[in-house]
Amino acid sequence: MSSDPDPPEYAPITARGLERTFPQYEGQLQHAESVSAQAGAYVDPHEVLGAGLADSISESVGDLYTHQASALRHLADGDDVCVATSTSSGKTYVYALQIARNYLADPDSTALLVYPTKALSRDQEQELNEFFSTLGLNISVRVYDGDTPQNRRKQIRETADVIITNFVGINVYLAHHTRWHTFWANCDLLAIDESHTYTGVHGMHVAWTIRRLRRILEHYDSDPQIVCTSATIGNPSEHSRRLTGKSFTVVDEDGSPRGKRDIAFWKPPVDDGLLGPDADFEEFQQAQTNPVREASSVLAHLGLNGTQTLMFTRSRKNAELGAKYASNAASSHPNSGYLSVEPYHAGLGKETRRGTEYQFKSEQLDGVTSTNALELGIDIGSMDATILTGYPGTRQSFWQQIGRSGRGDSDALSVFVARADAIDQYILDDPAYVLGDAIEDAVIGLENNPVYAQHILCAAQEHPLTAADREWFDGDRLDRAVEMWIDAGKLAGDLSRSVRYTGSPRPQSDISMYTSSDIQFDVRCQDRDIDMEPIDRERAYRDHHEGALFLHNGVQYEVVDFVEDVPNPSITVEEVRTNEYTETISEKTVRNIDPEATRELGNGYQLSWGTGTVEIHYTHFRRKDINSGSATQPLRPTGLPPIELNTQLMWIETPPSLQDDVLREITGEDSSTLTDSDVMEVFGGGLHGAEHGMIKLTPLELRMDKSDLGGLSTIAHPETGVPTWFIHDAVEGGLGFTKRIFDQTATIAERTRERVSQCDCNGTSGCPACIMDSQCGNQNRFLHTDATLLVLDNLINQL
């Protein structure tokens, strides 16, 4: 496959080769970037390791990369170390060698390794055991997680030198920490692999779980060193500190070698003839070749040319669709042939996933279409090419997905297929954005109280809380949480003596590590089994109300029953076959805003950040035809009550005079001579566009997904009394993102202005590549690009 050291230009393994050979080529290639090969930088292991260990390493592995050596030196000095280098740069060796050193110094020494997924854990168990055995060390590495049989657990806890697990497990095991006492008491190292993945809600849960873990370790007189291995992020030091509560030395000078890599920036063809100046969201979607379809055609082309390819999609649904489209594309390809391709995502059962991993590794598959479930280091072997269907949301993920192709120093190709979305188009306009050095910050919002409060209950159950625990749990905030839980009847005592847990046993099992609310909906199917993870409340209200259609594992379902007012809420679904999808319409209000930080910008402009209540009411839905986008049914009520989020938000207030300024500039008239609906369409459209645009372009700065945010704009908000737009965290209690937007408003507003002004869409309603948003509850009405630019210009002038 990719073993040819210098492939001919006409083969699809280069960007130009793809341009020449792709049968449906219509000028899709916008930019081709070639990342040249780079030689490795090495250090003799004897410089950093003891003689015996260094000899074995020299013999079995060879020299160390410079970053490995540097990390090991810092560890020897007693530092906690974050290694933030590229994919497959041998970060595992850093903690593996530290474990070996610790073991040689004290054979009772233990280490805890935490991986983000169970699949990765199993992979690493085998690799590490082989590694230690090659070194001639009798170190036993065992996985201990939800899949570990009950009857092996005791033995693993008591005999393993290294235990591999995940934070969902640690949360639970801490409830029974005495059973682990020998392991804790000897624990010298805690390694957190792929630490950059802990952001958002999950990151908050993990951060508090780590504090609980460190507190219990301290109870057994242990204070292990911590190694975080991370993909390259903008703030490795800050992120590691917020994640663990310790200060880190960062090692990010990558010494590993790289092969030559081509990156093709690919724009699916657009049929402009279909688009009038008033085109709506659906019409834009119709005009552009569906990016999943386009990516699947590229996958089919590469696969049929013997190039094994991994295609990333942004959703489980698209992973499913991608596999289907690719098979179809292969049959209509000029060298028509059979293409073996399978979908892969976390919603599939474990057996199915293991099967696909194995088949891909053993080259029985030409391609796999996957969500980011395969972005992390699961060993599915090397592949020649990767395809990114849409920007994965962060530069770090972008490079992680790109880096999946061509492991080692062989040549590789990656194809970035842009969606009709503001960020994707921004990147096509300006590939330097992803090719440059800057990388997003990873944000952990430790300020979220609902998540914090749950972990305080667990900590009290694990060991009574005292005044000394303020050090672990954010000072006086602990006093407030304790008082709340005492009033609620779940804790008893006082911090000066001890606070004990008095609620129902095992509060740990009430924590869902991926949501901030404890309400989850189970999914049941009337006529067959369905292997689908529970869904959180907000998503259930939006996408799984009665009558909603959705696709799972290649099968279309309709929700037939929605039950919430019981201890285990559930939705019941049945299989259907229809050419439709559902669109849900919502109404949103923001109230009880309480600013915690405010920046007066002058001339009536003001930025604020604080807390408030966001009420979202998913009122109606309708079905639309997948192909034409036209409604097939009238609007129907969802029957659901509004849901409330008490969360963090930032908002921008403008002077009331902005309205007339914008209207005059665009229509030549002012509000006294215009109808209310004209005002809404133009000025309202400008505020709405600024809100959409800023939300859509925030992921350029922060490691997040735009669905982590929501927004609202209004020409006169009841509480501010002036034209205002809000951006809120989409999770109860907040995620910390809006605080960062508040801090970085100037950059985000400027990037938004840049994108809207450069967008080549016609008319003034915008397009999905600038201010139209698929998640808009008002069907993208009203939006006005020219007014958006004026609003942003006025704001930027004040910043």
Next chain:
Amino acid sequence: MSASARIACASPQFVDQAEPSLLDDWLTYYDPSIVLLTGRSPEPRAASHLRRQLDSETLLYHPASDAPASGPRRIDGVQFVLSPTEQTLCKLREYEHRDLNVDRPSFVLSGLLELDVDTTSLSTTLVGREEYVSSLQTNQLEGEYVHISASLPADYRREWDGLSVIGGGIDSGYAGTPLVALDCRDDGRVLTRSVTRSQLGLRALDQVGGKRAQQLREAGFTSREDIASTSTSSLSDLPGLGQTIADRIQQSATAIAHDEIVRKSDDPLPNGDPVYIDIETDGLSPTITWLIGVLDGTATDGRYLSFIQTNPDEPGRAIEDFLAWYTANASHRPLVAYRGWKFDFSVILDHIIEYCPHYEDDWNSTYRFDPYQWAVEKQNAILPGRTNKLEDVAAALGYERDETGLTGAAVARTYQQWMADRSPSTEPDWDRFESYCEDDVRGLAVIYESLAKSNRIVSTNEPSRDITETTTQQRLSDW
């Protein structure tokens, strides 16, 4: 002995869904003086369901109904004030001396207090408290009052600035929440009892869940007595019920109806004279085992020993003393605890690791035996009694315990208060706790001896230690 009146709490959802025989069984089990129907709306259907089941002596009280009872009541020697609205609270002063003896505590029953736990702002509000307190005019009242609100969960207890608030079981019997009863004692204490729905009616029978119970009812078997008095063949005729299952259902009904143990296997009990133990802690997530009650000998003549630690600052002392005694005097005898694998054994191990780790190996090599696990989970025998709780099983087997006016939760709560504030007023009545614990171990001995007597085959004189058994059991409670 102080007077006590029992309130059985039921949510409207429970009453609506329960068939009459289940309600009947629930009422027979608790035999309450008051039935408190929770819920915030009038619920006429649930109220009329209940009314049909209640005898004339039991008071049905539903604070949210359209025309709720109100005013002072004296029930079983205990003083109550039914206060569906704040207006009744305003009259408390009038009731004092006229209707209420101010030297005895009174229980105020309402639905006026509710919890709002706001984790976003980290604050808990007792909704309705301000109005409640201002209606009470506490500064003008002489008597002592305990405030029970039907809008709070059953396990809720908290002093709010001198207002002693107890939950009246808003969710009682709803979905997985147990059905609770509150024993209001005229010393002002409230003891909570609980039973789960699946321990009542036909579902209390081995092998009978919701679906099978319905099937049995449809076939005309509405009570356990019906089933105990029928032949297994008439059960095994029902669709989906084989002979084995029918046998087990029938045996289980017999055990409950006739108060006797039904043996299901020939498995012997451990050899050697058992040492019966029961522990008292500071709650269900315990930080201290402060009392280990030991019965050395038979239910009737055995010697009772207490290993007690009255000083919470030495949390390992009771366990250490007990283990010193056990290793010196009884190390080859089986340690028997009821539901030991679910609680006592694992708590003791946790506290050994925490406070006296040098005993860990000794403990791990003891032979521990849990009659509950052996009988119920491993299905070696069917126990009599309405529930499989120790006190119910022992009572069914004829054991009469002393009335100590305590429950495990009340004992734990008292010790918690002692841990928080060591003053003469909070000092527990240690003798009473020791008697309570003694009652439990003697009850346990009664159960064990009855199991031993019910052996189909008398156990042989094999060596007494059965290591394989011990390790299997350890695994079952393993994490």
